[in-house]
Amino acid sequence: MFESIWLYHCGYANVPMSAVLSGDGVPRGFVKLPFMALAAYHEDHGVVLVDAPYGHDGPKNVGSLLGTLLGSLLIKFEPSWSVIPRLEQMNLRASQVDHVFMTHMHYDHTGGMKELGHATFHVSREEWNDATTIGPLDGLMKGYAISDYRALHAKMNTLDCDDDYQRNREGHDIFGDGSVHAISLPGHTRGHMGYRFNMKDGRTIFHVGDAVYDLRQITARHGMGSMGKNVSHNISQAMFTISELQRYHEENPEVILTSAHDIALGERCLRGPIKL
Ligand SMILES: [Zn+2]
Numbered sequence: 001m002f003e004s005i006w007l008y009h010c011g012y013a014n015v016p017m018s019a020v021l022s023g024d025g026v027p028r029g030f031v032k033l034p035f036m037a038l039a040a041y042h043e044d045h046g047v048v049l050v051d052a053p054y055g056h057d058g059p060k061n062v063g064s065l066l067g068t069l070l071g072s073l074l075i076k077f078e079p080s081w082s083v084i085p086r087l088e089q090m091n092l093r094a095s096q097v098d099h100v101f102m103t104h105m106h107y108d109h110t111g112g113m114k115e116l117g118h119a120t121f122h123v124s125r126e127e128w129n130d131a132t133t134i135g136p137l138d139g140l141m142k143g144y145a146i147s148d149y150r151a152l153h154a155k156m157n158t159l160d161c162d163d164d165y166q167r168n169r170e171g172h173d174i175f176g177d178g179s180v181h182a183i184s185l186p187g188h189t190r191g192h193m194g195y196r197f198n199m200k201d202g203r204t205i206f207h208v209g210d211a212v213y214d215l216r217q218i219t220a221r222h223g224m225g226s227m228g229k230n231v232s233h234n235i236s237q238a239m240f241t242i243s244e245l246q247r248y249h250e251e252n253p254e255v256i257l258t259s260a261h262d263i264a265l266g267e268r269c270l271r272g273p274i275k276l
Contacts, residue, residue, distance in 0.1 A: 008273035010054035011077035022223035034266025052112035061111040083112030103209030105131035107145035127191025185211040187238025
């Protein structure tokens with residue numbers, strides 16, 4: 001089982017709220033859209049991470065030209081926010097990390113992978129196929145920075161998850177001890193996955209990755225913002241996944257939800273990693 005779990009951000013972008021959420025009752029104005037990830041401590045398997053957003057070079061993982069543009073116009077990033085210093089801020093060391101669970105391979109989730117090259121990366125087979133059977137330029141258009149993970153093929157553990165959340169809500173038991181399940185949450189990308197952690201203290205924490213950007217899409221049933229609509233691989237599949245997550249939340253209100261870009265969680269970890 002997991003003893004502790006932390007949430008941290010590797011940067012953020014100032015965006016209009018309409019990019020994140022739509023519908024009645026959604027406040028206007030600009031918000032800080034965080035790029036977040038999880039670290040967790042398993043009693044037998046040690047430190048595991050979910051995603052590896054931004055390494056030392058930050059948003060330049062998309063290439064120096066586009067990265068400089070993103071870095072100066074959109075994304076706020078400091079080297080001390082990248083994955084290795086973040087681990088140290090949680091009193092963890094990169095060399096302790098044996099497993100990284102990837103929600104999907106978009107460039108704001110993969111920038112730190114090279115700095116964790118000794119670990120095993122778990123990803124769905126569909127996601128790995130889509131992220132690697134594409135040229136570098138087409139990849140960028142679809143949100144993939146192939147140079148982040150091209151050399152890590154031998155370190156990837158591709159998971160065969162049923163791609164229908166309704167048929168397989170239990171997901172894939174990664175360590176075989178019931179401590180963490182990979183749950184297929186397709187739509188944002190074809191092979192997008194979430195991870196559900198069972199904690200030693202009895203709590204369950206469900207990280208839904210980019211299945212929603214802001215958790216109010218699940219908890220308050222707000223609509224998807226313009227960004228989600230623009231980047232979704234398959235909108236109707238994404239909407240179906242969200243409706244399933246809404247139902248799951250209704251049936252399991254005690255489960256703590258996290259996402260990679262939730263505005264309120266981002267505010268909570270603005271000053272440094274927080275323990276959930
Ligand atoms: Zn994404």
